[in-house]
Amino acid sequence: MKSGINLFDLSGRAAIITGxxxxxxxxxxxxxxxxxxxxxxxxxxxxxxxxxxxxMAQTYGRHIMGMAADVTSEEAVNRMVDKALNTFGKIDILIxxxxxxxxxxxxxxxxxxxxxVQQINVDGLWLTTKAVVPHMKERKYGRIINIGSTLGLVxxxxxxxxxxxxxxxxxxxxxxxxxxxxxxxxxxxxxxGPFLTEMNKPIxxxxxxxxxxxxxxxxxxxxxxxxxxxxxxxxxxxxxxxTTGSMLTVDGGxxxx
Numbered sequence: 001m002k003s004g005i006n007l008f009d010l011s012g013r014a015a016i017i018t019g020x021x022x023x024x025x026x027x028x029x030x031x032x033x034x035x036x037x038x039x040x041x042x043x044x045x046x047x048x049x050x051x052x053x054x055x056m057a058q059t060y061g062r063h064i065m066g067m068a069a070d071v072t073s074e075e076a077v078n079r080m081v082d083k084a085l086n087t088f089g090k091i092d093i094l095i096x097x098x099x100x101x102x103x104x105x106x107x108x109x110x111x112x113x114x115x116x117v118q119q120i121n122v123d124g125l126w127l128t129t130k131a132v133v134p135h136m137k138e139r140k141y142g143r144i145i146n147i148g149s150t151l152g153l154v155x156x157x158x159x160x161x162x163x164x165x166x167x168x169x170x171x172x173x174x175x176x177x178x179x180x181x182x183x184x185x186x187x188x189x190x191x192x193g194p195f196l197t198e199m200n201k202p203i204x205x206x207x208x209x210x211x212x213x214x215x216x217x218x219x220x221x222x223x224x225x226x227x228x229x230x231x232x233x234x235x236x237x238x239x240x241x242x243t244t245g246s247m248l249t250v251d252g253g254x255x256x257x
Contacts, residue, residue: 007237007239008233008239009036009238010093012036013037013237014037014088014093015032015091015095016040016081016091016095016128017029019042019097019098020049021043022043022048024195024225024228025095025097027229028097030229031226031232032236036062037093041056042080044068044069046068050065053065054066063088067083071098071125071128072123077127077131093145094132094142096125096129096146097147098124098128099121099124100117101199102117103158103162113161114164122168125172136180143235143240144176145189146169146187147190148173148189149191152168152169152247153170153249153255173187173188177244177246188235188245188247189246189247192228193249193250193255194222194223194252195222195227216257217253217254218253218257219252219253223252227250231248231250
């Protein structure tokens with residue numbers, strides 16, 4: 001068994017990362033590639049996914065591809081898994097990162113908006129995991145990393161679609177960790193706090209947001225994208241082999257209050 005810093009080596013590992021062409025997904029992809037992993041980056045935007053993959057492949061010298069897939073479509077998800085298997089011959093790591101957020105008071109939102117968040121954040125994660133698990137079971141190895149949120153652990157007003165979805169991600173992670181342990185498949189959840197992603201930029205300059213960051217986050221600042229990489233590498237690697245069913249908060253101390 002590896003030991004020391006070698007535990008974090010991902011050479012020879014193959015990963016699928018949904019929502020992998022921007023924001024936290026791209027940052028985690030860069031982290032895994034820097035540790036030696038080959039990657040399939042999945043996005044709804046084919047051109048963006050392929051451009052990011054090509055740039056990342058040149059930077060890190062890994063086999064990295066980009067493709068478009070709708071994680072709410074079982075057919076599209078199955079094509080995604082087939083592409084990874086045909087290219088890499090295996091899937092060692094799955095990062096379920098694809099997600100959206102629609103904010104607003106419950107009486108201002110439509111049911112269609114609520115359902116749209118659940119379909120991507122919950123249904124998409126379930127469908128993608130369902131498609132990958134049979135292969136991981138066959139090989140008796142796998143690392144599943146779900147991207148939740150601190151808002152799956154604590155509340156924040158005017159976020160009911162998102163908090164409902166991320167609460168479901170937390171519970172699904174726990175259930176899958178128990179269900180898959182016998183096959184040496186771990187399932188964990190990274191719960192990021194306020195990172196300055198494309199999703200959060202529209203609210204970043206609002207005065208109420210600035211007050212919240214200063215009042216709720218112990219480190220008194222937004223998270224920077226590279227700060228998510230260490231947790232992803234840990235959970236994807238042999239360093240995390242005895243960690244499953246865990247909710248790893250990367251939130252600047254938000255949930256410590």
